[in-house]
Each structure stands twice: as C-alpha cells, then as structure tokens.
Amino acid sequence: MEFAFTDEQHMIAETARAYFVENATSARTREAMAGDGIDRALWQGYCQELGFSGIAIPEDRGGSGLGLVELAIIAEAAGSQVAALPMLGSIVQAAQAIAAGGSEAQRSAWIAGLLSGETIAAFVEDAGFRESEGRLTGASRFVTHGGSAEVLVVSNGRRAWIVRADTPGVSVDVPTSMDQTRPLASVRLDGAVGDQLADPAAALASSYRASLVAVAAEALGGAQECLDRTVAYSKERVQFGRPIGSFQAYKHRLADMMIEIEQARSAVYWAACAVDEGSPDADLALHAAKAFCTDTFFRCAGDMIQLHGGIGFTWEHDAHLFFKRARSLQTMLGDGNWHRERIATMILGEAA
Amino acid sequence: MKLGFSVDDELFRQECADWLNGQMAGEFKDIKGVTKLTGSPERRKEWEQQLAAHRWSCIGWPEKWGGRNATLAQQVIFAEEYARAGVPGRVNHIGIELAGPTILTFGTDEQKQRFLPGIAAGKTIFCQGFSEPNAGSDLASVRTKARLEDGEWVVNGQKIWTSLAHISDWIFVVTRTEEGSQGPKGLTFLMMPVDQEGIEIRGIRQINGDAEFNETFFTDARCPADSLIGAVGDGWKIAMGLLSFERGVSTLGQQMGFRYELDEIVAAAKANGAARDPLIRQRIAKAEIGLRLMRYGALRMLSNTDHSRMDGAALTYKIQWASWRRSLGELAMDVLGQAGEISDHPDYEWDTLPNLFLFSRADTIYGGTNQIQRNLIAERGLGLPREPRWTA
Numbered sequence: 001m002e003f004a005f006t007d008e009q010h011m012i013a014e015t016a017r018a019y020f021v022e023n024a025t026s027a028r029t030r031e032a033m034a035g036d037g038i039d040r041a042l043w044q045g046y047c048q049e050l051g052f053s054g055i056a057i058p059e060d061r062g063g064s065g066l067g068l069v070e071l072a073i074i075a076e077a078a079g080s081q082v083a084a085l086p087m088l089g090s091i092v093q094a095a096q097a098i099a100a101g102g103s104e105a106q107r108s109a110w111i112a113g114l115l116s117g118e119t120i121a122a123f124v125e126d127a128g129f130r131e132s133e134g135r136l137t138g139a140s141r142f143v144t145h146g147g148s149a150e151v152l153v154v155s156n157g158r159r160a161w162i163v164r165a166d167t168p169g170v171s172v173d174v175p176t177s178m179d180q181t182r183p184l185a186s187v188r189l190d191g192a193v194g195d196q197l198a199d200p201a202a203a204l205a206s207s208y209r210a211s212l213v214a215v216a217a218e219a220l221g222g223a224q225e226c227l228d229r230t231v232a233y234s235k236e237r238v239q240f241g242r243p244i245g246s247f248q249a250y251k252h253r254l255a256d257m258m259i260e261i262e263q264a265r266s267a268v269y270w271a272a273c274a275v276d277e278g279s280p281d282a283d284l285a286l287h288a289a290k291a292f293c294t295d296t297f298f299r300c301a302g303d304m305i306q307l308h309g310g311i312g313f314t315w316e317h318d319a320h321l322f323f324k325r326a327r328s329l330q331t332m333l334g335d336g337n338w339h340r341e342r343i344a345t346m347i348l349g350e351a352a
Numbered sequence: 353m354k355l356g357f358s359v360d361d362e363l364f365r366q367e368c369a370d371w372l373n374g375q376m377a378g379e380f381k382d383i384k385g386v387t388k389l390t391g392s393p394e395r396r397k398e399w400e401q402q403l404a405a406h407r408w409s410c411i412g413w414p415e416k417w418g419g420r421n422a423t424l425a426q427q428v429i430f431a432e433e434y435a436r437a438g439v440p441g442r443v444n445h446i447g448i449e450l451a452g453p454t455i456l457t458f459g460t461d462e463q464k465q466r467f468l469p470g471i472a473a474g475k476t477i478f479c480q481g482f483s484e485p486n487a488g489s490d491l492a493s494v495r496t497k498a499r500l501e502d503g504e505w506v507v508n509g510q511k512i513w514t515s516l517a518h519i520s521d522w523i524f525v526v527t528r529t530e531e532g533s534q535g536p537k538g539l540t541f542l543m544m545p546v547d548q549e550g551i552e553i554r555g556i557r558q559i560n561g562d563a564e565f566n567e568t569f570f571t572d573a574r575c576p577a578d579s580l581i582g583a584v585g586d587g588w589k590i591a592m593g594l595l596s597f598e599r600g601v602s603t604l605g606q607q608m609g610f611r612y613e614l615d616e617i618v619a620a621a622k623a624n625g626a627a628r629d630p631l632i633r634q635r636i637a638k639a640e641i642g643l644r645l646m647r648y649g650a651l652r653m654l655s656n657t658d659h660s661r662m663d664g665a666a667l668t669y670k671i672q673w674a675s676w677r678r679s680l681g682e683l684a685m686d687v688l689g690q691a692g693e694i695s696d697h698p699d700y701e702w703d704t705l706p707n708l709f710l711f712s713r714a715d716t717i718y719g720g721t722n723q724i725q726r727n728l729i730a731e732r733g734l735g736l737p738r739e740p741r742w743t744a
Contacts, residue, residue, distance in 0.1 A: 001361070001425045002354050003651040009353060069353050231734045246737035251730035252723070258733055262668045266648035267641075273355040281644075288641040340637035341630075347618055347640060348627040 003269070005073075012052070012070055016077035019050055024081035026318050032084035033180035036148045038120070039084045046085065047117030053091055054115045056210055061099040062111035067276040068210060072217035072268050079218030080225040082321045084181040086120050086145040092214045093123035093207045094153040097160060101203025106162060106195065110151065122149035123207065124163075124187050129156035131194065135169070136161060139188040144332070146185025147174035153207075154194060160203050161194030168192065179324040209286060211333060213272050216289035219297035219329050220264045226300040226322050227257045230307045253307060257300045264293040284343060291339040294330040301326040355651070357425055365429045371406065372437035386440040387609070387704060389564045393519045396443040400474025409472050410448050412601065413456070417464065418472030424654055427601040435608025443519065445602065447471040447478035451524055451543075453597040458581050458590055467522075467543070479546070481511040481525035481568060482591065489724050491526075492536040492588060492742045496570060498527035500577060505542055507550070507573045513718065517553045517566040520546050524594075525570075526587050535742025539587030544575040560710035561700035598719065603650050603669070607643065610677060613708050614639055617684050620705065626687045635683050642676045667733045671725035674715040681709035 005013065023042050032039040047053040056071040057063020071092070078087060095114040098106055113119035122143050129138035136154060146152075152163045152170070163170060169192035177183035197203045231254060234245030244250050271289035274282040301323040305312040312319040330336065345351070357365070376384040380402065383395050403409040404418065412427045413419025422430070442448060452471045455463055470476030487493040496509025507527055517523065523546050530538025544551070550573030555563035582590045618636060621627040627636075649672065653665040684705040685692045692706050702710065716722045730736040 001357050001428065001651065002655050003648065004655040004657075005353055227734075231736065234736065243737060248727070248739070251734075251736050252726040254734055254736065255726035255729035258664065258729055259668045259672055262664045263642075263645040263649060263672065266645045266652055266665065269353060269652075270355070270644070270648040273353060277354070277356050279355065284640075284644070288644060292641055292645065337634060340634050340641070343637040343640055344633035347636060348622060348633060351628055351630060351633060 003273075009070065009073060013073045013077065015050070016052065016074045017080070019046070020077050020081040020083055024078070024083040026321075029082060029084050029181060029321065036174075037084050037145060037177075037181055037183040038086055038148055042083060043085050043087075043117050046087075047115060053087075053117065056092075057096065057099045057111070057115075062107055062115065063099060068213045068272040069269060069276060071210060072213050072272040075214040075217035076221035076224075076268070079221030079325075082181050082222065082318070082325050086122075086148060088182070088211065088214060088218075089122040089144045089146075089149070090114055090120050092210045094121035094151070096210045097123070097153050097155075097197065097203035097207040098162065100206035101160065101197045101199040101201070102162075103198040106197065110162065119151060120145065120149050121151045121153060122146040122185070122187070123211075124152050124154045125157070126155075127157050129154055129189070131159065131161070131196075134193060134196075135191040136163065136189045136194045137191055139186065141186045142184045142332070143187045144182050144184060146187050147172055147183060152187065153197075153203075154189065155200075155204055157204070159200045160197045162197065163189065163192050163194045177328075179328040181321060181325060182328060184328075208333075209275050209282070212286045212290045213268065213275065215329055215333060216264075216271060216293035217268045219293040219326065220261070220268050222322050222325060222329075223257070223261050223264060223293070223297040223300040226297075226304040226319075227254065227261060229318075230254060230257075230304050233308055250307065253303060257303055260296040260299060264296040267292045284346060287339040287342045290333060291336040291343075294326070295336050297322075297326040298330050355648075357429065361425045361429060364426055365433060368408075368430050368433040369437065371408070372433055372439055375402065376437050376439060383440050385438045387612075388562060388707075389441065389516065390562055391440070393443060393516075396440055397474065397477065397519070399440070400442065400444050400477075402474075404473040404475075409474055410452060413452065413468075413472065417452075417456070417468040424601070428604055428651070428654065431601050431605035432608055435605045435611075441605075441609070442602075443516065444471065444474060444477045446480050446515070446520075447476060447522075449602050450480065450594050450597055451478040451522070454524075454581060454590065454594040457593060462578070463581065476522055477516075477520045479514050479517045479520035479523050481514055481523045481544075483513045484510060485512055489721060490742075491591070492539075494526050494528060494539065496525065496527050498525075498529050498540060498542060503577050504574045505544075505577060505579060507542065507544065507570045507575070509570050511568040511570070512556075512565075514553075514566045514568045515564055517546065517568050518555060522546060523551075523568065524581075526591050529584055529587075536588035537742075538585060539591070540584050541581045541587040541590040542575060543579045543581065544573060548573060550574060558711075559713065560702060560707050562711075601654060603673075604647070606673070607646055607650065610643055610646075610673075610680070613677075613680060613684070613704060614643060616704055617680070617687050620684075621687045624687070624689070624691075626689075632683075632687060635686075639676070639680055639683060642672075642679075646673055646676065664733060667729055668725075670720060671716075671722050671729070674712075674719075674722065674725075677708075677715050678712045681705075681712035685709045 028039050052074050054064030055066045059065045098110050124140045124143050126140040150165050154161045154163050169190045171188045173186040237244050267289040271285035274285040305319045311317050383392050411420040411422040455467050484494050498505045498507045525542045529540040550571050552569040554567045556565045557563050626632045649665045656663050695702050731738050
C-alpha cells in the first residue's frame with residue numbers, strides 16, 4: 001500500500017501539465033471552438049511528440065502500456081486547461097474498445113492510426129441499435145466530436161461494431177453545442193455496414209471503465225484550475241481598499257472548494273487503482289468517482305463565476321469554458337443521481 | 353501508486369484479527385461493542401494493559417519503548433482490524449496518540465524513561481489541558497498561570513473540555529509562565545499528576561446526557577520543576593507540535609466506527625422501509641461515497657512522506673469527517689423518523705443512532721471548529737491573507 005505517485009507518475013504529471021499549460025491556451029481553444037472543437041496541432045503534438053496517447057492500452061495490443069492511474073494523470077492535466085481534443089471519444093472510448101475487444105485484424109487496421117492522431121474516431125452508444133445481416137440501424141444524438149470522426153465505434157450495450165463514417169447509410173448532423181470544446185453530434189445509421197468487434201463484452205467493459213476514470217479525472221483537473229484561478233484573482237482584485245481574498249465570506253467559499261477537490265482527488269485515484277489492481281470495489285469506486293468529481297467540478301465552476309463577479313459572466317473570460325465543460329461532464333455517461341442510485345442498489349438492493 | 357497490501361501484510365492482518373477476536377470472545381467479552389467514551393472505564397483500563405502485555409498498545413512506537421516499529425501499512429491494518437473486531441476505543445487515546453509522540457519528539461531522555469513505559473503499559477492515562485473558558489478557538493489566549501516556587505511549579509486557573517479527566521492519571525497543561533505576556537509568547541507546557549489536592553474536576557453534562565468532558569480547576573496545584581516539555585516559554589511550539597500528531601493512523605480506526613454507524617442506518621432503513629425512498633437512497637449513497645473518500649484521503653495523507661509539498665488531504669481532513677458525521681446523524685434521524693426521538697432507557701440514555709445525532713454536533717466544534725478549519729485551509733492551503741491574530 002502506497003497511495004502516492006511514484007517518481008515516474010510525478011514525471012508524467014509534470015510533463016503533461018507543462019504541455020497543456022503551454023499549448024492549450026485560451027486563444028487556441030477559442031479558435032478550435034469556432035471550428036469543430038478540435039485543436040488539431042495540439043492533438044498531433046499530444047499523440048506524436050508527447051507520445052502519451054497509447055497509455056492504458058497494453059503494449060501487445062498496440063498501446064504503450066501503463067494503466068488507468070497514468071491515464072487519469074493525463075486527463076487531469078488536459079481537463080485543467082479545458083483542452084479542445086478528441087481524447088475521450090477517439091482514444092479513451094473507441095481505441096480502448098478496439099484494443100480490448102477487437103480481432104487482430106481490427107486492431108492492426110485501426111489502433112496505430114488512432115494513437116498517432118491521424119484518424120479520429122467517435123464512440124456512438126444507444127441501446128436501440130439493431131443489426132440485420134451485417135447492417136446497422138439506429139441513432140444517437142449525443143456523440144462527442146461525432147462531426148469530426150472518420151470512424152465510429154457503435155454500441156448497443158451488448159454488441160459493438162466498427163463503422164466507417166463515409167459508409168453509405170451514415171448521416172451526421174452537428175447542432176450547436178453548449179460546450180464548444182467538445183461538441184455533440186447526432187449520428188444516424190440506416191442500414192450502414194458494420195464490422196462487429198470480436199469480443200464485445202471486453203471492449204465495452206474496458207472502454208466504459210476507462211471513460212469513467214478519464215471523465216472524473218478531467219473534472220478534477222478542471223475543478224482545481226477553477227480554484228487556482230479564483231484564488232489568484234482574489235489576491236489581485238481590490239475592493240473597499242483590500243484584496244477581496246481577505247474577506248472571510250470569500251475565503252470560506254474557496255476553502256469549501258478545496259475540501260471538495262481534495263475528496264475528488266482521492267476518488268479519481270481510488271477508482272483508477274481499483275480497476276488497475278482488479279479490486280472487488282472497482283465498480284463502486286467508478287460510480288463514486290464519476291458522481292463526486294463531476295458534481296465537484298460543476299460547483300467549483302459555478303463558484304468561479306460568482307467569485308469573479310461581473311467579469312466572470314463575460315464571453316471574454318474563461319470561466320464559462322469551465323462552467324460549460326463541467327455541465328457536459330455531469331450529464332454524460334450517467335448523471336450523479338444515476339450513479340448514486342447504482343451505489344444505493346449495491347447497499348440496499350433494488351428500489352421497489 | 354498502489355492500494356493493495358502485500359502478502360506479508362495480509363498475514364499480519366490475520367494475526368491481528370485472530371488475536372483481537374480471541375480477546376473479544378474470551379476474557380474481555382464484556383466490553384465488546386462498548387461505544388460510549390465513558391462506558392466501563394475500569395475494565396477498559398485493564399484492556400489497555402492487556403494490549404500492552406502483548407505489545408499491541410502502540411505498535412508504531414520504537415521497540416525500545418514498548419512498540420513494534422510497525423510499518424505504516426501494518427499500523428493501518430491494526431487500526432482497521434481493531435475496530436472491525438468491535439473493540440472499544442482506547443481509554444488512553446490521548447496518551448498513546450498525543451502525549452507519547454510529544455514526549456518522544458520533544459522530551460528529554462529522562463522524561464522518556466519516566467513517562468513512556470507507563471503510557472505504553474496502559475498504566476499512565478493522560479488527558480489534555482488546553483482550552484479555557486476564554487481561550488477556545490483563540491487557544492493562545494490561555495490565562496492559567498504557573499510560577500516556580502521552592503523547586504516546584506505552582507499552577508492556578510481553569511481548563512475546560514478536558515475529556516476523560518475524571519479517569520486520568522496525568523494532565524498536560526498549557527500555562528502562562530511569563531507575567532504580562534500575551535498570545536503565544538510566555539507559555540510553558542507542563543505535565544501534572546491529576547490526583548492532588550490542588551486539582552478539582554467537575555463533569556460537564558452534554559446535550560446527549562453523557563458527561564465525557566470536564567472542567568478542571570487548578571488552585572495552587574503542583575508539579576516538580578522538571579515537569580516541563582521543552583524550555584520555559586516554548587509552550588506554544590510544543591502545543592502545536594502535539595496537535596500535528598492528531599492526524600495519525602488512529603483516524604482509520606475512527607472511520608471503522610463510522611462504518612458501524614452507517615451500517616446501522618442501512619439496517620434500520622431496510623427494516624422500516626425507508627430504503628425504498630429515492631431521496632434516502634441518494635443520501636445513503638452519498639454517505640457511503642463520503643466514507644470511502646475519507647479512507648482514501650487518510651491513506652493519501654499517511655502515504656505522503658514528501659512534506660515539501662502542501663498536503664491538501666491532511667489540511668482538509670478534520671472538516672471533512674466532522675461535516676460528514678454531522679450529516680450522518682441527520683440522515684439517521686430521517687431514516688428512523690419519530691422512533692428516533694424516544695428512548696427505552698432511563699436517565700436520558702440513547703441508542704447508537706440518536707446518540708450519534710446528538711453527539712455529532714460536537715464534532716464540528718472540538719479540535720478546531722469548521723469555521724477555524726476554513727480559515728486554516730484558506731491561509732495555509734491557498735495562501736490567502738491571514739485573519740487577525742496574535743503574533744508569535
């Protein structure tokens with residue numbers, strides 16, 4: 001038992017943090033927001049120069065090894081700068097699913113391109129997808145970065161398929177998304193040809209677990225950044241002749257943010273370790289981390305706006321980027337109430 | 353980063369569990385499950401001595417002083433198994449967790465010889481004389497005076513909230529030894545025998561009807577000149593050092609107690625149908641999450657040996673558990689409904705859950721109120737401007 005980063009983990013954290021702070025700047029993120037929500041140069045640099053994109057995918061499956069703890073470290077760093085990247089859909093969900101449940105042919109066809117960033121994938125999930133003679137029909141309205149994907153991993157929760165986005169029968173619509181750093185697309189399949197993943201159970205379990213850890217970690221990074229930026233502002237902004245951070249009403253609210261964030265940090269790394277170590281608590285930990293961390297992020301982002309006063313409500317200030325990302329993380333992959341009800345069921349049995 | 357325990361650690365866990373369960377099924381059966389701090393004090397003193405006789409009393413201490421030099425993982429395991437076996441809390445918690453480490457860190461060799469064997473053996477029970485009627489959150493405002501007279505310290509004044517003073521042998525007291533000094537200057541840390549004419553102890557009845565806390569009056573109370581830890585005037589430094597020991601491994605044992613309380617709430621909710629209420633289900637799930645996060649926060653805090661980094665887990669721990677437990681008390685009452693508001697016991701005595709509801713109002717006050725905790729977090733954790741205070 002040693003619930004602290006190793007030297008290597010510290011190094012990954014510092015490298016990732018430095019990369020996103022330097023490159024995922026507000027100006028670049030806003031440029032991406034005006035387009036399809038992807039900073040392509042940032043993504044290329046992340047996949048090719050930093051070389052972290054294969055983390056949490058075993059080496060014999062085309063990845064670079066390591067586990068969810070390291071994935072969480074990276075997602076935390078990316079989340080802290082609200083980086084406009086297809087990391088969640090393309091790597092954490094799609095590549096993870098193909099790596100864990102794809103045949104050798106499927107893996108060699110896709111993994112290298114996804115990890116190098118040359119190909120972008122999206123993960124499309126809806127219980128209503130039906131297959132008939134290798135053709136898929138169904139739709140999902142909330143596919144992250146679905147408008148930018150060249151390939152889709154489609155799941156109905158029981159089986160999963162790889163579908164090329166340019167296959168006949170695939171149509172993609174991109175409405176306006178509240179969070180422009182991770183726009184949602186509506187994907188409709190109407191008899192589109194799909195290549196079924198060889199081991200869907202492994203594919204879906206693996207991508208589900210990785211995505212909950214990544215979302216929770218991203219929320220942790222975002223929440224911490226909301227706190228850090230608000231603390232910095234509170235030391236500069238003077239009213240009534242003193243820095244506003246010297247007022248107790250203000251300080252206590254920042255302290256409350258920190259109390260929640262420290263718990264969120266425990267939650268993320270508990271869940272990541274529990275999955276990596278095959279603990280019987282892994283499912284409980286994942287539900288706890290998703291619910292707790294995304295709620296914490298939303299609260300901190302809301303407080304960031306409030307504690308900045310009027311400037312926090314402007315488009316120019318970055319507070320809204322955090323606030324909108326927090327809202328989208330809260331809802332995706334099941335909201336807090338849903339995950340807590342899963343935990344309640346573990347403790348109390350099914351609700352009558 | 354790793355959460356699992358090694359094979360050796362799991363063997364150690366088995367050894368702890370076997371011994372503790374054996375004791376609770378045998379000679380000390382009568383005190384199994386005693387949760388009230390004031391329950392069966394004499395038997396629990398015997399239990400302290402039984403622990404010591406088998407070298408389980410303070411396993412983290414050096415072997416020389418009756419410990420086992422136990423690793424962090426072993427201390428974590430022992431604390432968890434101790435609570436899991438239904439063993440009552442340590443009557444000498446203050447001696448083992450606070451006085452002992454303070455003497456180990458700041459005491460002279462002679463003081464170590466004099467006090468540590470007795471503490472380790474469960475024969476020297478300590479209590480803490482810090483707070484006063486006019487020095488609560490503002491601890492540095494203590495007024496209890498001490499002066500040297502004929503080779504003895506003579507102490508006059510009053511302490512309050514001295515837990516378990518009525519069953520203790522020794523008390524450590526923060527006293528003002530420099531006439532006219534203010535705040536943290538001019539204070540001295542003294543160790544005094546409780547059983548003497550100059551010390552009078554009066555119980556304070558609390559909102560749950562129990563009397564765990566006391567007022568302690570000093571009227572020309574005495575102790576030898578060499579009873580001070582550190583030098584004259586070092587009292588504040590020693591007192592702060594002592595408080596830093598409070599976030600040790602024992603917090604994990606405390607969490608196991610919280611686990612029992614939550615389990616009782618779950619059982620009650622299943623029995624009376626509250627478990628079907630979606631809002632109650634959400635709150636029970638939140639309580640479960642909070643308890644787990646407390647455990648992993650504690651493990652982070654204990655695993656952090658790099659003290660150059662600000663330890664956010666340690667800094668936020670007190671307010672986290674205190675607020676969690678106060679909410680747990682409210683959840684307990686909401687699950688029980690009006691049945692929680694009546695007791696079958698005479699003398700205003702309460703079962704675990706109603707007692708939790710009442711007692712947990714103290715959790716967010718003692719050991720630094722939630723408001724003081726927020727000040728500390730803001731100042732030490734976030735580097736915000738300091739509140740007005742005494743300058744050291």
